[in-house]
Amino acid sequence: MADSPLTSGDLKLIVVTPESTALDVAAEFVALPLFDGEIGIGRTHAPMIGRLGFGELRYKVGSQTSTYYVDGGFVQVQDNIVSVLTNRAISPKDINAAAADDQLQEALARKTSNPEEMAIRERLVLQARAQKRVAVKR
Secondary structure (H helix, E strand, C coil): CCCCCCCCCCEEEEEECCCCEEEEEEECEEEEEECCEEEEECCCCCCEEEEEEEEEEEEEECCEEEEEEEEEEEEEEECCEEEEECCCEECHHHCCHHHHHHHHHHHHHCCCCCHHHHHHHHHHHHHHHHHHHHHHHC
């Protein structure tokens, strides 16, 4: 994605996955799913590092709000730069809602016999539900 010129009222949003830089844009506001809720980030936000959950990343440029699905990871905010490191960043138009529904059904049917298997099942359920929520909003 092409760089947008940064103005004095903007944040720089950079979203990086293991494969590529998914986003590198100027934004007025960014909302991210943390593992325990959601956070909104505006200009001059206090420096922070947070653990991401699975869900919808939103950013606003002018009157337009754009979204992406992010698959966990970390966020760092410092000097009006929002850096997101995530396993996956997917545009809503690229989310396969049927595949997410299949993943959800398989995860719910998955048998577990120990805490590790339960954690894996919970992660799969959270991922599938978050993808479905983002896909429905498009």
